[in-house]
Amino acid sequence: MLYDQRETPYLDAAMRYRTIGYTPFHTPGHKLGKGAPAGLREYLGDVCLEADLAMAGAVEDTRESTGLIRLAEDYAAQAWGSDRTWFLVNGSTSGVHALLLALCGPGDTVIVPRNAHKSMLAGLIFTGAMPLYMEPAIDPLWGIPLQVRAADALTALRAAPDARAVFVTSPTYNGLGADLRGIGALAHDAGVPFVTDQAWGPHLRFCPELPVDAMTAGADAAVVSTHKLISGITQSSVLMARGERVNLARLDGMVHMTQSTSPQVLMYVSIDAARQQMAVHGAELWRGAIELADWARARVGELPGLRCLGRELLARDGVAEFDPTRLTISACALGLTGYQLETVLRDDYRIAVEAADPLNIVLNVTFGDRREDVEMLIGALRDLAARYGEAAGGGGAAVCSGLLSHTPPFTRQVLSPRDAMFAAAVARPLAECAGEVSAEMVTPYPPGIPVLGPGEEISAEIVAYLLEASATGLKVHGPEDRTLRSLRVVA
Numbered sequence: 001m002l003y004d005q006r007e008t009p010y011l012d013a014a015m016r017y018r019t020i021g022y023t024p025f026h027t028p029g030h031k032l033g034k035g036a037p038a039g040l041r042e043y044l045g046d047v048c049l050e051a052d053l054a055m056a057g058a059v060e061d062t063r064e065s066t067g068l069i070r071l072a073e074d075y076a077a078q079a080w081g082s083d084r085t086w087f088l089v090n091g092s093t094s095g096v097h098a099l100l101l102a103l104c105g106p107g108d109t110v111i112v113p114r115n116a117h118k119s120m121l122a123g124l125i126f127t128g129a130m131p132l133y134m135e136p137a138i139d140p141l142w143g144i145p146l147q148v149r150a151a152d153a154l155t156a157l158r159a160a161p162d163a164r165a166v167f168v169t170s171p172t173y174n175g176l177g178a179d180l181r182g183i184g185a186l187a188h189d190a191g192v193p194f195v196t197d198q199a200w201g202p203h204l205r206f207c208p209e210l211p212v213d214a215m216t217a218g219a220d221a222a223v224v225s226t227h228k229l230i231s232g233i234t235q236s237s238v239l240m241a242r243g244e245r246v247n248l249a250r251l252d253g254m255v256h257m258t259q260s261t262s263p264q265v266l267m268y269v270s271i272d273a274a275r276q277q278m279a280v281h282g283a284e285l286w287r288g289a290i291e292l293a294d295w296a297r298a299r300v301g302e303l304p305g306l307r308c309l310g311r312e313l314l315a316r317d318g319v320a321e322f323d324p325t326r327l328t329i330s331a332c333a334l335g336l337t338g339y340q341l342e343t344v345l346r347d348d349y350r351i352a353v354e355a356a357d358p359l360n361i362v363l364n365v366t367f368g369d370r371r372e373d374v375e376m377l378i379g380a381l382r383d384l385a386a387r388y389g390e391a392a393g394g395g396g397a398a399v400c401s402g403l404l405s406h407t408p409p410f411t412r413q414v415l416s417p418r419d420a421m422f423a424a425a426v427a428r429p430l431a432e433c434a435g436e437v438s439a440e441m442v443t444p445y446p447p448g449i450p451v452l453g454p455g456e457e458i459s460a461e462i463v464a465y466l467l468e469a470s471a472t473g474l475k476v477h478g479p480e481d482r483t484l485r486s487l488r489v490v491a
């Protein structure tokens with residue numbers, strides 16, 4: 001049956017609940033706001049608290065993906081072109097976990113990109129599977145990961161013909177898309193499921209001017225963060241799959257293992273509404289956003305000392321597509337690191353960016369932005385360029401740039417991430433760690449690619465890199481000792 005994408009079955013049911021006006025003897029304890037403390041009421045407002053509905057007996061028992069929720073998920077399945085979708089309340093993180101739990105188990109091999117989000121590594125720890133990495137190149141100018149190439153997937157598939165899945169992250173944080181069709185075809189030729197982390201691509205399906213989405217490109221499963229770039233509220237995401245190579249019943253079980261048993265009704269409502277908005281108006285809304293973002297990109301390019309990443313990267317390693325609505329901006333030539341640029345914009349111009357790294361800031365342009373918002377951004381950057389002027393060398397940014405250009409290569413996966421994570425481990429001074437096996441994950445930002453995962457051999461190059469990184473103050477996620485004076489290694 002073909003659903004009318006203008007309809008919003010879950011949103012309508014939530015509205016009905018409010019209109020009828022039930023007396024709630026159910027969770028949450030604030031009872032539609034009546035018992036909420038004054039500060040919370042002031043911040044959220046009565047409407048928001050009234051909408052914080054309970055699950056059982058209210059809109060529907062949200063612990064069961066049947067009835068109404070299943071209906072709303074089926075609308076979404078058609079909109080995103082899959083056989084089945086699941087509404088997620090623990091972000092795409094939980095979708096990645098569920099996918100890996102459904103596809104592999106202890107000792108299995110999964111082909112994964114080295115630039116995957118850390119939820120992928122956590123999924124490997126949960127499952128006990130072994131990663132076989134595909135390593136994307138790092139762009140020396142921007143210090144960001146490019147993309148895995150079809151050739152990388154082919155090499156990995158030849159090395160591990162029994163792999164349980166080929167997993168690709170696309171688009172990246174900076175909007176760089178992989179050759180999904182090419183990689184998917186290689187995986188399928190080898191009889192291996194092809195799955196994608198498309199957290200930064202909930203919108204792709206709905207506008208032909210954006211990069212191809214995973215399901216159109218033939219993926220067996222994808223996870224998208226509806227809260228990142230479309231109208232889902234924070235933490236809401238959607239997992240989608242086709243049944244040909246993925247066991248949907250097993251995946252269903254894993255989804256329920258990775259979700260809260262008290263899902264937030266507001267998230268379901270927002271996913272239902274976001275799906276409708278995209279399916280009905282997505283193309284025109286995103287065309288407007290693309291136009292605004294391209295306008296901003298061109299203006300930034302005219303400002304002295306500033307640059308904005310664009311389609312020129314399409315020619316680079318593995319980068320087959322580009323999402324122009326992601327703005328990666330550098331002011332290195334003004335001597336500003338990405339962190340400094342973020343701070344100046346926030347403190348002096350009241351502009352909040354999506355993220356900063358040592359070299360760049362990243363901003364999202366969506367259909368929620370107005371032309372005056374983007375003009376204000378450009379005005380601030382113009383002012384800032386005049387204030388800071390061209391500085392020779394680029395200061396801190398130059399140091400980070402040097403460091404990023406020689407990210408050490410992956411060494412060897414000696415133990416599975418899970419075995420290493422749960423093995424007896426000791427903290428060793430970093431300088432003495434060469435030759436040991438890491439018991440933790442170490443991820444410098446950027447490029448956000450783990451330099452070490454649990455179970456990997458630590459090389460002298462990695463030690464040298466981390467010593468230099470800690471001396472230059474690069475942010476590092478993962479290790480217990482965030483100062484990087486020591487690392488935990490398998491005893």
Ligand SMILES: Cc1ncc(COP(=O)(O)O)c(C=O)c1O
Pocket residue numbers: 090091092093094116117119169172173197199200225235237
């Ligand atoms: C590539 C990628 N995958 C997955 C995630 C996790 O998504 P969520 O925040 O929805 O859990 C992120 C978060 O930034 C991400 O960048």
